[in-house]
Every structure is written in C-alpha cells, then in structure tokens.
Amino acid sequence: MKSNTLILHTAALFIMPLQLMFSVFLLFRGHDEPGGGFIGGLVASGAFVLYAFAFGSEATRRILRVAPRDLLAAGLLFAIASTIPAFLAGQPMLTAHWWELPLPGNSYLKLSTPLIFDIGVYAAVLGTIMTFVINLMEADE
Amino acid sequence: MESLMAYVVGILFAAAIYMMLRRSIVKLVIGLMILSNAANLLIFVVSGMTRGAPPLLPAGAEAPASAIADPLPQALILTAIVIAFGVLAFAVVLIRRAYEVVGTDDLDQMKDTDT
Amino acid sequence: MLLAVLSGFLLAIVAPALHRVTGRYIGWTLAILPASLTAYFASLIPEVQTNGSLVLEYAWIPGLGINLNFLVDGLSLVFALMISGIGTFILIYAGAYLAGHKYLARFFVIMLSFMASMLGLVLSDNLISIFVFWELTSITSYMLIGFNHEDMEARKCALQGLFVTAGGGLVLMAGLILLSIMTGSYSLAEILASDSALHEHAFYTAAVLCILAGTFTKSAQVPFHFWLPNAMAAPTPVSAFLHSATMVKAGVYLMARLNPALGEGDLWSQTLMLFGAATMFTGAYLAFSSTGIKKVLAYSTIMALGTLTMLIGVGTELALTAFICFLVAHSLYKGALFMLAGALDHETGTKDITRMGGLRKAMPVTATIACLAALSLAGLPPLFGFVAKELMFESLLDSPLWSAGLTTAAVAASVLIVGVAGLVAIKPFFGQVGNTPKTPHEAPFGMLVGPAVLSLTALVFGLAPFLPEGALLRSAVGSVYGAPVETYLALWHGVNVPLILSIGSLVLGLSLLAGWKRLQPSIYAINTSAARFGPEAGYFRFMEGITIVAAWQTRVLQNGVLGLYLLLLVAVTFGLTGYTLLTHHGINLTLDLSYSHFYEWGIALLLVVAAVFASATHSRLGSVASMGVLGFGVALTFILFSAPDLGITQLLVETLTVILLVLVLFKLPEFVNLSSPFERYRDLAVAAFAGIVMTLLILAALDVQYFESISSYYIENSAPLAYGRNIVNVILVDFRALDTLGEIFVLSLAALGVLSMIKLKAEDQHKP
CATH class of the missing domain: 1.20.120 (Four Helix Bundle (Hemerythrin (Met), subunit A))
Incomplete structure (x- = not known):
C-alpha cells in the first residue's frame, strides 16, 4: 500500500517531524500535565503510520532504523531497567528514585525512574503499533 | 448526568452483545469494539462524573485547591483503552487469518474446522 | 524436619542418575535415606517422651496463614518410624525383586516421592498441607499401581484406585475446611488443644461425614474396599509398602489423629464401629475365599483396616492401646508377608496358592520367616500380633456400646484370619510338592532381609512388649486418646476370657482350613453372584453414567457454536x-x-x-x-x-x-x-x-x-511523594507501575501474536 498523492507526500514530510517532536514533548511533560508514555507513543505511531501510508512500509522500516519488534523489546527492557535502582537499594520493586541535575540558569533537570519507566511505555506502545501496521501492510503487498 | 449516561451505557451494552451474538465474524469484532467502549464508559460513569476539574495539580501546589475528578478510574480506563486496542488488533488479524484458512466468515461453519 | 520430609523428593530427582552409577546396588544405596530417617525419627523419641508433642514451624504461604508446620507426637512418630523403617527394607527388596527391569529408575523415583508424601502427611500440622500430601500420595500411588503401564488391566486398576481415593480426597478437603471453620484454625495442634465442644457445633455432622468419607475411601472401608485388591496389579514391593504401613493407613492415621477433637460425638464412634466391624468381617471372609496369594493378603489388609477403624470407634483407653498395638503388629507382619509373597511369586512363577505346596525344602529360610509372620497374623504367641489381638478382645468385651455384637464379629473374623494365616504359611510350604511353572529355589538375600527383620521385630516386641510400649506406644495412645494414659502390655495375661476366645478361634480356624478345598467351590459361587450387586459393580455403573452424562453435556453445551456459548x-x-x-x-x-x-x-x-x-x-x-x-x-x-x-x-x-x-x-x-x-x-x-x-x-x-475510595491517597501524595502534578500519569508510572508493566507486556504479546500469525502465513505459502 503506497500512495502517490503529492499532497500526502508533502504533508507527511512536514508533519511527521513536528508530530514526533510533539510526542517527545508529551512524553516528558506527562508527569505534570496531560500526556505521558501512552499518549506520546500513540502520537509517535500516528506519525509513522502517516509516513507509512505516504511512502510504504519499506521506507518506514528504513526511517525507523530499528525493527518494530526490537523497539518493543527495548521498551520492555527500559521499563524493567527502571526497577534496578530500587532493587540495588533493597526496596520493594518499582520504588521510585529521583535525581535532580542542575542546569545552567536556575533550573533543574528532573530525572527519575518513573521517567525511565514512561520512556519504556512510550517505546513499547510505538513498537506494538508499528508491528501491527507494518506487518499488516507487508502482508498485503 | 450520571443517570442519563447509565441508560446510554445500557444501550451500548445491548448493542455490543447483540452484535457479538451474530454469526458473521466481522460483526463479532464490531461488537467487541462497542463492548470495550461501553465498559470504559461504565467505569467512568460509576466513579462519578465531574465537570471542569481534571486531576491535575496547579504548579507549585502540594494539594488541589478544590475537589477534582477521581484520578484512579481514569488511570484504569487509560490502560483499558490501550489494551482494548491490542486485543482488537489481535482479534482482527486472527479473523483475517481464519478467513484465509477456512474461507468463510460464518462462525457456525467454523465449528467443524478444529479437527 | 523440613529436610527430613523433603529429602525423599530431592533424592527422587537424582535417583535416575544414581542408578546409572550404582547399577544393581541401587536398592541398597537408596535405602540409606530411609534408614537414616528412621534413625532421625528415633532420636526424637526422648523429646516426645518428656514434652508430649512438639511443633516445628516453617512459613509456606504466610499471606494466607498457611504454614508448613510439623507436628511431632507419639502418633505421628509411630507412623513416621513405620514408613521410613519399612521403606528401608522395601527399597532393598525392590532392588532385588525388580533387578534388571527397564523402568527400575522410574520406579525408585515414584517410590521415593510416595514415601516423602506419606511422611509429609503424617507429620504435617496444617490441614491444608495434610490435604496436599494426601493427594500427593493418591497420585504417586496411582503411578505405582499402574507401574506396569503396558498392561491394560494394571492401568484400569490404577485408575480405579485414583478415582476412589482422589474423589474421597476432595470430600476430605471439604471436611477439613469445615473443621477449620468450626475451630477457627488450620493447625492440628491448635485444634487438638482447643477444648471447645465440637460435637455441638452446627457443622459437626457435615464435617464428620466428609472427613470419614475421605478416610474410608483411602483406608478401603466397606463399601469402598474394592479398589484395594485391584491395586494388587502393582509390583509386589509396591503392594508390600502401600498396604502394610502407608497408603491405606493414611486414612486410619487421620481418623486416629482427629479422634480427640471429633470423638466425643455419638455419630463419630457409632459410624466407625459399624463400618469398621463390617469391613473387618467382609475382609476376613473375602481373604479366606481367595486363591491368589496377593489377593488373600490384600483382603486380610482390609480386615485389619476394619479392625483399626472399629477400635478407634470404641475409643476407650484399652481400645486405643489395642489400636496402636494392632497397627504396629499389622505393619510388621503384613509388610513381611507381602514381600514373601513376592518372593514366592518370583521363584515359583505363580501367584495361585492352589498350585504351591511343599516348598519348605526348596525355600527353607522363606518358609521359616513366613511361619513367624503368619503366627503374628493369626494372633498366636509369642508374636506381637498375639498381644494386639488379646487387647482387642479385651477392649471389645469392655466396650461401652454394642459389646456383644462387636466381639462376635471380631471372633468370627479372627477364625477366618487363622484360616488365612494357614493359607499363606502352611499351604505353600507343607504337604505335597506342587506343580509350579518355575523350579523353586531360595530367594536372594535382598528379598529376605526385609521380611526377616520385620518378623524378628514382631517376635521381640511379642516377647518383650514393654520395650516399644515404654519407648513410644504409650505416648502414641495418649495422642489418640487426647490425654496421657497408663498402659500395660504383656504377652501373658493369665487364663481369661480373651484367651479362651483366642483358643476357640484358633481351633475353628484350623478346622476351616482343613476343609478349605471342599468349601472353595461353593464360596466361589456365592462370590460371583454377589459381585453383580456389590459396590464394585456400582463403581462401574457410576463410571459409565459419568461418560454418558459427559457425552450428553458435551453435545448440548459444547457444540462448537460460538454464538450459543456466548448466549448462555x-x-x-x-x-x-x-x-x-x-x-x-x-x-x-x-x-x-x-x-x-x-x-x-x-x-x-x-x-x-x-x-x-x-x-x-x-x-x-x-x-x-x-x-x-x-x-x-x-x-x-x-x-x-x-x-x-x-x-x-x-x-x-x-x-x-x-x-x-x-x-x-x-x-x-x-x-x-x-x-x-x-x-x-x-x-x-x-x-x-x-x-x-x-x-x-x-x-x-x-x-x-x-468501601472508602483509595483515590484520596493518590491525590494527597502525588506531589509530595511522587513529584508529579498529573495524578493520572503518576498513578500509571509510579503508584501502580507494576500494573502498567503488566499491561505493556500484554501489548507486546498481542504484537508478537500478530507478527507470528502473519509470518506463519508467509511460511505456509512456501510449502507446496
């Protein structure tokens, strides 16, 4: 399945980077404002699905660089990795840990295991949906 | 509003179950989709519906200034939506596969294919 | 203690590897474990003598209050000693009896697991773990009885045993749960220590009936007795172990164990006396009327189980003393006799007593041991069986209820049992030389050491009954009675009513034996016509009924139409x-x-x-x-x-x-x-x-x-604890992150499922 519409091509090329940036933005602000790993992952997959409709599954695989199922596995690994600090500290699984890194100016970068976990969710959702869509499209070709 | 939504959810459930009882496998999938929407709404309605008070804290505040919507059912529903999508994708591909192998979308015809 | 119970399972895991290393000495090698367990249990005796009972605790499922506690007192020690002691000789015996068998290693794996389950059953303090071990014995014994799995008959018999005992086990579980509801505890020690009047509780009748149904199936009481002789399809070492000291005694153990808690009600004692006496007589009669040597022994086991049940039902101090003595005596002689029966079968090639005769010349050692064991079976001095039987008569004469009836039944049974003892000891070894498929010669050492030690133990206990009494039996009687008791065991009580009854039954039994050949055809005719209406026929009809119902129900409910499933x-x-x-x-x-x-x-x-x-x-x-x-x-x-x-x-x-x-x-x-x-x-x-x-x-x-909503906790702690202002997201990635973790795993599974369905199709297409 591949579209030959010029409008779709152009739109996909312009919108996709914006969508991806927005998805990362949603991911990082998720702890304080509406957003988070699920929503970010869904927005990102929306971007890639749009690209896939415009340029086909082969091109999407190229632009993803990693196989969707590896993305999926990476997501699960991230989520599990977020349990390691608690494990090392001998606390119950998934106890949150926080680190604040000072940034230039008067701000801090909040780093935490929930954030790592959320990144894992993001990658897992993106991986899952891309697995569905790319494989289904390839099955049709 | 909750009582009105109770009737809406009831109708959604009825539609979903009716569709799931049909013999066409595509209708089964559509029933499944209505059902997951109905279930999500059910949780949402039962936990109480609040207008204009999302479960977000104002910047710098430790606690909400006034009563806010219950965040717990929202978290439940959020996962339920995503899971329902996964299940739906799985079901849809399964059906497609079954159709390719069996050559029919009539569930009654499929009962003899397990041998 | 935990190690003692589990060591059997552990050894079972490595048994096949050991078999490869030790070859034909496998039986001797493995027997080291039960032997050392016996020593370990024996080392606990002094402690039990001074402290009464001790509870050893290990947490198992602490969240549900289920602990793997062990209760060690006189009763459980007697059983543990019998299981590990007889187990030692059984393993040695099996090594010789099954030498060269292609599934020998598998046999030892199951046998050791069975032994360990049995030990767990008699030592557990917790009702749930008792039930688990109880079912484990059912399952392992199923595999043991059906060990010759290429034989259709063996498979059928094993399945029958499993259905009856595991079915009983389920009822037992209901009973145990009722018991724990009544007492508010899953711990035996606590249940036994509480002095609440259980027999006045509303659940008492239901609990007693459920528990008894379970124990009756396991201990082969009438009308569930039919599975036991069929279980003789097992190799002889299995029969010797299962039917002397272990499997069938599990039910007896549980009845004895719960006697102090449940024994106050009339329902308990009358049911036990009634079914016990009926089983005792039926078993004795069927034993006398059988011709296969293993069947004879199997039915005499049923008789012994009936006697034990009846004695618990009588429940006086004297009856319980008789119970413990009879229990020990029976384990000793029955283990020995089964092993000897196997030796006879092994050496002569037949199980049919009518074809054996005059073997004492060919197998002198076997003959001697068999005579000793049979004397104990018949209840003759100077064996321990005599002590036990005299006590039984005495306690029945003394019974507060139905004394005359029970004594009559017991005398009748012991007349028949004297005949049975003659069948297994006199018939094969004396008289004219029989016509056997194999030329008989003496059994190997490994097959004789067990019976010899067991029979000699019975002899020593008989001559000096104060030895086991002082060591353990008194405290065992105490734990069945529920209070410390004074016992007095002796070989010679002087001339009294029990002795006269014994002599009378001996004379009658011997005359019956003399007429055995002539009685056989008519007995056979009676038995075949009775079999059509017996409980075994009922069992088969029940099983047929189940298949019919299953077929009907499958047709109606499981017809493959998805819409109908959903509709229902x-x-x-x-x-x-x-x-x-x-x-x-x-x-x-x-x-x-x-x-x-x-x-x-x-x-x-x-x-x-x-x-x-x-x-x-x-x-x-x-x-x-x-x-x-x-x-x-x-x-x-x-x-x-x-x-x-x-x-x-x-x-x-x-x-x-x-x-x-x-x-x-x-x-x-x-x-x-x-x-x-x-x-x-x-x-x-x-x-x-x-x-x-x-x-x-x-x-x-x-x-x-x-219930009060738990959301307020999340709302209040979202900012202070989790540093997040979007509470929904905080719940997802922090408070309830484990749920989310599970969810993304489900998603991944869905993705993998989709992937494999699509890829599978691609592979299908490559195929022609």
Missing part, C-alpha cells in the same frame, strides 16, 4: 446479576436531568445513535464509520468530564483503529444475514435484557459506596 454465558451472568440486584437492592429508575447541559444531551444521543446504527446497518463501511463516531463521542465525554488524558488517548486510539480496520476488515466479505428471524429476535431479547441489567446496575451503584 450472557444469559446466565446477567440473569444471576439481575436476580441479586433485584433481591438485594431493588430497582431504581431515576433519570435526573436537572444538572445536565443541552450539549451533553447531544453527546449522549450521538453515542446511542452511533451504537444502534453500527449494529443495524448492512454496510461494512457504515458500520466502521459509526464505530468511529462512537469512539469520538466517547472521547468527547472524557474531555468534557475532566479526563483530558483519556480524551487524548481515546482520540488517538480511535484513529489507529480505523486504520487497522481499513487494513484488514475490507478484505473480508460483505455483511449478509446469516441468522433466521427467530435467532435474531432471541438474541435481541437477550441483549436487551443484558442492557437493562447494566443500566439498573449502574443506577444502583451510584447510590452505594461499600
């Missing part, structure tokens, strides 16, 4: 929910519209129209489109009612869903009407009913709050 499921679920709602809450049909805006009305209407259109339309595209409308309507609801995260997620998912449906659904055929109008109206009625119940349920749920 929905109708039953919503029917029951609706019924409960109606009876517990009543119907509430409020429709409060005062606080809703007109656009909210609009959304509600949109949802309804979309759902109805999606299910009514004949066009796939229309259906999918209205699904989209429905999804966006739901998203709108979420956004309007303070759930921005949900709204966004729903919108995004809805978009992806439409893409997915476009990719797949349009490859499928158009909608056609497959159902008849009747089916459609039926389904519509069920669906409408379900919808109404849902509405009523929600309306009811709006009024009640059974």
